[in-house]
Amino acid sequence: MGKNEIEAVLMSGNEACVEGALLAGINFFAGYPITPSTEIAEGLAERLPRVGGKFIQMEDEIASMAAVAGASLTGAKAMTATSGPGFSLKQENIGFAAATEIPCVVVNVQRFGPSTGLPTSPSQADIMQARWGTHGDHPAIALMPASVQESLTLTITAFNLAEEFRTPVILLMDEIIGHMREGIVIPRKGEYVIKNRAKPTVSPKEYLPYGAEPDGVPPMANFGDGYRYHVTGLIHDETGFPRGRGSDGDYLVRRLVNKVMSRLDQILMVEEVEMEDARLALVACGPVARSAKRALILAREQGIKVGLVRPITIWPFPEEAIKAAAQKVDAIIVPELNLGQIALEVERNACGNATVHRLNRVDAELITPDEILAKIQEVK
Amino acid sequence: MAMKELLTKYTRMDKLPHIWCPGCGHGIILGSVIRAIDRQKLDPGKTSVISGIGCSGRAPGYMKFDTLHTTHGRALAFATGVKLARPELNVIVLTGDGDCAAIGGNHLIHAARRNIDLTTVVFNNYIYGMTSGQYSPLTPHMKLATTAPYGNIDQSFDLCNLVTAAGGTYVARGTVYHTQMLIGLIAEGIAHKGFSFIEVITHCPTYYGRRNRMGDAVDMMNWQKEHAVPVKAAAKLPPEKLEGKFVIGELHRSEGPEYTEEYQRIIDRLERE
Ligand SMILES: Cc1ncc(C[n+]2csc(CCOP(=O)(O)OP(=O)(O)O)c2C)c(N)n1
Numbered sequence: 001m002g003k004n005e006i007e008a009v010l011m012s013g014n015e016a017c018v019e020g021a022l023l024a025g026i027n028f029f030a031g032y033p034i035t036p037s038t039e040i041a042e043g044l045a046e047r048l049p050r051v052g053g054k055f056i057q058m059e060d061e062i063a064s065m066a067a068v069a070g071a072s073l074t075g076a077k078a079m080t081a082t083s084g085p086g087f088s089l090k091q092e093n094i095g096f097a098a099a100t101e102i103p104c105v106v107v108n109v110q111r112f113g114p115s116t117g118l119p120t121s122p123s124q125a126d127i128m129q130a131r132w133g134t135h136g137d138h139p140a141i142a143l144m145p146a147s148v149q150e151s152l153t154l155t156i157t158a159f160n161l162a163e164e165f166r167t168p169v170i171l172l173m174d175e176i177i178g179h180m181r182e183g184i185v186i187p188r189k190g191e192y193v194i195k196n197r198a199k200p201t202v203s204p205k206e207y208l209p210y211g212a213e214p215d216g217v218p219p220m221a222n223f224g225d226g227y228r229y230h231v232t233g234l235i236h237d238e239t240g241f242p243r244g245r246g247s248d249g250d251y252l253v254r255r256l257v258n259k260v261m262s263r264l265d266q267i268l269m270v271e272e273v274e275m276e277d278a279r280l281a282l283v284a285c286g287p288v289a290r291s292a293k294r295a296l297i298l299a300r301e302q303g304i305k306v307g308l309v310r311p312i313t314i315w316p317f318p319e320e321a322i323k324a325a326a327q328k329v330d331a332i333i334v335p336e337l338n339l340g341q342i343a344l345e346v347e348r349n350a351c352g353n354a355t356v357h358r359l360n361r362v363d364a365e366l367i368t369p370d371e372i373l374a375k376i377q378e379v380k
Numbered sequence: 381m382a383m384k385e386l387l388t389k390y391t392r393m394d395k396l397p398h399i400w401c402p403g404c405g406h407g408i409i410l411g412s413v414i415r416a417i418d419r420q421k422l423d424p425g426k427t428s429v430i431s432g433i434g435c436s437g438r439a440p441g442y443m444k445f446d447t448l449h450t451t452h453g454r455a456l457a458f459a460t461g462v463k464l465a466r467p468e469l470n471v472i473v474l475t476g477d478g479d480c481a482a483i484g485g486n487h488l489i490h491a492a493r494r495n496i497d498l499t500t501v502v503f504n505n506y507i508y509g510m511t512s513g514q515y516s517p518l519t520p521h522m523k524l525a526t527t528a529p530y531g532n533i534d535q536s537f538d539l540c541n542l543v544t545a546a547g548g549t550y551v552a553r554g555t556v557y558h559t560q561m562l563i564g565l566i567a568e569g570i571a572h573k574g575f576s577f578i579e580v581i582t583h584c585p586t587y588y589g590r591r592n593r594m595g596d597a598v599d600m601m602n603w604q605k606e607h608a609v610p611v612k613a614a615a616k617l618p619p620e621k622l623e624g625k626f627v628i629g630e631l632h633r634s635e636g637p638e639y640t641e642e643y644q645r646i647i648d649r650l651e652r653e
């Protein structure tokens with residue numbers, strides 16, 4: 001093969017996630033097997049020790065999330081991967097990582113629920129859980145890949161966002177992308193950006209582990225580097241030690257949320273297709289967006305001006321993109337593999353400027369282009 | 381080292397006074413851990429102290445190391461991540477009887493089974509202190525607690541036996557009454573390569589003592605003195621003589637492959653291949 005030729009490799013979304021994590025510089029993974037995410041753990045069990053990284057299968061998902069946070073505190077780039085019931089178990093420690101600002105990546109390959117549900121079937125029903133799964137107000141960043149290629153690139157992005165914002169980032173995959181095989185291109189060095197958490201530039205004496213502007217991200221020292229600082233899930237001040245006043249809670253919670261909400265331009269990724277002249281918009285994520293793209297083409301062949309808005313970043317929700325779309329079109333259709341979660345956000349942001357129509361499937365099958373086309377014809 | 385020197389070297393004096401009740405035994409354990417760390421000459425910058433939630437969980441906040449106050453029951457799981465990611469660190473886990481035997485019981489079993497090089501110190505006051513006196517898995521049968529107003533019908537269990545059976549390679553029990561012995565047991569646990577476990581019998585006069593009419597802190601420490609049987613003496617006693625008593629000292633020691641070293645061996649092997 002010539003030097004400049006692109007090398008495409010066939011792999012699944014779960015395998016691509018492993019490749020992306022390795023490119024991002026992962027050196028710690030803790031997990032617990034669960035379908036349909038297990039291939040990620042298996043892949044990293046094999047690959048991590050070959051690059052000097054650590055893999056551990058913990059006794060459950062609670063422990064996996066805890067080990068990931070502990071490892072990250074020593075400076076490791078750490079990740080865990082799970083599905084459905086396992087994502088539920090991780091929630092308390094995801095909140096701990098959010099409150100204590102520990103960077104880490106949590107992959108949730110969504111499966112059909114509730115409970116054990118249909119373990120090998122796809123779903124998009126954890127969208128609200130990815131936002132509000134842990135208790136209390138907290139920041140949330142979640143990304144939804146729509147292809148195997150994107151599973152790789154968004155895994156790198158997830159690590160970068162976690163490091164930059166010192167917060168857990170959720171890669172909200174699903175069974176379809178996780179298990180689907182596609183040809184993808186593994187980017188070469190220099191073709192992707194790697195970001196690392198900011199380290200303190202002051203001596204341990206002067207270090208304020210949680211000292212930052214009201215919307216800032218504090219620099220993070222490694223455990224073991226001599227800073228000898230304290231980390232607690234209690235409300236704490238800039239020194240890291242507990243503070244019991246309501247006003248301290250107010251300051252910390254607002255800063256945690258604002259550090260994310262004040263930099264949306266660095267986080268929000270939205271794909272728009274043929275929105276320029278659209279009279280009707282589809283809003284779809286993950287694999288459903290692929291059906292939507294096909295439906296868009298079919299509709300345009302019939303002279304119906306349809307566009308697509310695909311949130312790649314689902315949290316924080318790309319409110320402005322939806323607001324702008326609603327001002328442009330008469331109607332929005334939201335196809336999703338649940339009983340209406342993305343639709344709630346779309347309805348909220350449409351502000352009555354466009355009618356919002358739901359299209360839902362919870363029978364373990366992907367919504368087809370024909371179904372979306374039929375809905376387009378119905379509401380146009 | 382003199383008391384003042386010890387305090388300034390290893391404790392965050394500016395965080396005092398502590399949150400514990402008058403007469404609580406937890407401070408004696410904190411002091412013993414610090415003295416054991418000093419005896420083993422651990423590098424304070426390379427030492428992490430990790431706890432769960434409870435009165436016991438607040439101990440690391442007063443200690444001048446990298447300290448991590450985690451979620452209820454999960455200290456050992458966080459510690460496993462810290463240790464595996466950076467094996468050169470000394471990792472000490474401070475936990476309560478509820479934290480480690482109830483909600484965190486599974487993590488205890490599996491940390492012991494892996495024989496990962498952590499030193500775990502359990503503050504066993506036989507009760508949930510932080511939440512004001514509910515029974516724990518170590519509350520003795522028919523003792524009173526706010527959630528056992530008619531007597532605790534649960535059976536309690538022996539954590540030292542559990543850890544030994546699960547594969548821990550250093551297991552000891554001490555009390556806050558026998559302070560010198562306790563410092564020695566913790567120091568041995570720190571020196572030991574592998575999973576070390578030290579159960580410390582302490583007292584909660586506020587919630588356990590008062591409800592069970594065990595008197596004040598001094599009475600409760602006297603109870604420890606009267607009910608503790610050193611391991612050598614216990615070996616000579618028939619089982620019926622040990623009824624209602626507990627054995628103190630080093631209870632188990634063995635050698636076994638340590639988890640992070642085993643993992644490093646795999647990394648090294650793959651590098652050679
Ligand atoms: C998930 C969760 N469940 C319950 C609690 C409430 N809680 C806080 S401390 C505690 C018990 C602590 O008892 P123990 O571990 O014996 O420690 P002590 O306070 O006696 O030192 C409980 C139940 C919690 N913080 N988190």
